[in-house]
Amino acid sequence: MPTTKRPKKEIKHKPLSKLVHTIDRLLIIIIIASLAFFSADYVFIGAYFLLMIYLYLTKRMVLLYHLMVASAVALTWMLIAKSNYGYNSDLLSIAGINLYPLFAWAVGLFVMYILYSHYEHILKKQTFIRKLLLFTAFYLPILIGFETLAYHVFNIRNISAAIYPGLPICDCIHAPRWMQTVYLLMGPIFFTICYLFKLENPHAKNNLKKN
Numbered sequence: 001m002p003t004t005k006r007p008k009k010e011i012k013h014k015p016l017s018k019l020v021h022t023i024d025r026l027l028i029i030i031i032i033a034s035l036a037f038f039s040a041d042y043v044f045i046g047a048y049f050l051l052m053i054y055l056y057l058t059k060r061m062v063l064l065y066h067l068m069v070a071s072a073v074a075l076t077w078m079l080i081a082k083s084n085y086g087y088n089s090d091l092l093s094i095a096g097i098n099l100y101p102l103f104a105w106a107v108g109l110f111v112m113y114i115l116y117s118h119y120e121h122i123l124k125k126q127t128f129i130r131k132l133l134l135f136t137a138f139y140l141p142i143l144i145g146f147e148t149l150a151y152h153v154f155n156i157r158n159i160s161a162a163i164y165p166g167l168p169i170c171d172c173i174h175a176p177r178w179m180q181t182v183y184l185l186m187g188p189i190f191f192t193i194c195y196l197f198k199l200e201n202p203h204a205k206n207n208l209k210k211n
Helices: 018-034 040-057 063-083 098-116 130-154 177-196
Strands: 009-012 204-209
Touching: 018 040, 040 063, 040 098, 063 098, 063 177, 063 204, 098 130, 098 177, 130 177
Parallel strands: none
Antiparallel strands: 009 204
């Protein structure tokens, strides 16, 4: 008897305009550069809310779900580790939670995903592990690069953890080893949660391919 094969689902990359892609990258540069002129807490609080407007203007409101996950991960972390944060300058805090690391983690995790989302299509086999490895390949160097700039260039220092050694070579992320470990794992944890909630890359679309 003749059998019919089910159509296979194929994920194709939906390219954005080069302008939007360029603005995404410039936005990250502007946020980091702003730390040289404005207080770190105001920079990331402002960036957090401006991102919502930016997503609306670029017709990517679906990414708000990723921002919500990033915010939840950041808040959970700060509830756990809030006593380990205290900076060398007066920064805003609410209920003992320093707003700079709270919003920096939320914004940071989110913009990492935006960067990753433009390059997910390079994976020939888009399994979870491959996607996670690609995201981590973006996350780790950007995290360490930002922490190095924040500590050595912008003089943003967590004096509550100043007694602990930083990571080798870059001399950043001065914190207990367990906190350093969490820093390195925060990105993969965020990405895994997005995957479990089936939050899809807005730059990709499903197509049915008949055989």
